[in-house]
Amino acid sequence: MTEVILALDVGTRDAAVSIAEKTGPYLDAIKIGYPLVLAAGLTIADELSAGGLPLIADFKVADIPNTSRLIAEEVFSHGFSGIICHGFVGRDSVLACVDTAHDHGGECYVVTEMSHPGAVDFFHGGIAERIAALVCETGADGIIAPATRPERTQMLRTLIGTRKILSPGVGAQGGDPSAIAGIVDGIIVGRAIYESADPAGAAQQYAQFRSLRGTN
Numbered sequence: 455m456t457e458v459i460l461a462l463d464v465g466t467r468d469a470a471v472s473i474a475e476k477t478g479p480y481l482d483a484i485k486i487g488y489p490l491v492l493a494a495g496l497t498i499a500d501e502l503s504a505g506g507l508p509l510i511a512d513f514k515v516a517d518i519p520n521t522s523r524l525i526a527e528e529v530f531s532h533g534f535s536g537i538i539c540h541g542f543v544g545r546d547s548v549l550a551c552v553d554t555a556h557d558h559g560g561e562c563y564v565v566t567e568m569s570h571p572g573a574v575d576f577f578h579g580g581i582a583e584r585i586a587a588l589v590c591e592t593g594a595d596g597i598i599a600p601a602t603r604p605e606r607t608q609m610l611r612t613l614i615g616t617r618k619i620l621s622p623g624v625g626a627q628g629g630d631p632s633a634i635a636g637i638v639d640g641i642i643v644g645r646a647i648y649e650s651a652d653p654a655g656a657a658q659q660y661a662q663f664r665s666l667r668g669t670n
């Protein structure tokens with residue numbers, strides 16, 4: 455099954471809790487990051503994780519190993535089940551996140567190529583491939599790869615084997631769920647759900663793509 459992961463980048467605690475409650479039945483996980491945590495505080499994670507869905511911390515950690523470890527420790531003491539870090543910082547920093555996640559029974563996903571247009575400035579030309587190799591070396595659980603470039607994500611799949619791929623860029627950034635859902639383990643959808651007049655209905659629409667797992 456291709457999971458549906460809500461990127462809950464709303465600006466208040468009330469909005470976050472309300473949308474999580476409405477859409478929860480159609481989701482497999484919720485991802486939060488700087489927009490919500492800076493607005494509502496990290497305790498919003500305790501509240502959302504109490505709802506029962508896995509919670510992923512998208513802080514795109516990119517620091518020296520010690521600071522990365524301190525960030526990851528804080529994340530896993532607030533109910534998160536996964537953390538996202540950058541890969542370009544190198545092996546030791548990625549390992550700090552991977553090891554801390556695994557010490558807490560959690561998962562670590564590494565950004566391998568981003569979904570926005572500017573991502574091609576640095577991730578193309580061999581960098582994404584090198585990060586994918588690092589993911590395998592460090593024992594990370596998976597990668598973040600773009601729904602906006604399914605051919606690149608398909609290429610990255612050949613490099614990481616059965617490790618998980620979570621894919622942002624569906625909906626508001628133009629990524630087509632029917633083109634990516636068969637390649638990846640989870641689609642990450644933000645604005646197309648939380649800005650919808652009917653977030654539950656929108657989430658339900660994306661849930662239809664769960665059955666495409668492994669078809670591309």
Ligand code: 3DU
Nearest residue numbers: 461567568569622623626627643644645
């Ligand atoms: O564009 P949306 O509103 O569907 O949100 C996408 C989410 O995924 C958002 O939280 C963003 O920060 C995150 N993300 C990307 O969009 C692209 C990446 O390469 C990595 C994370």
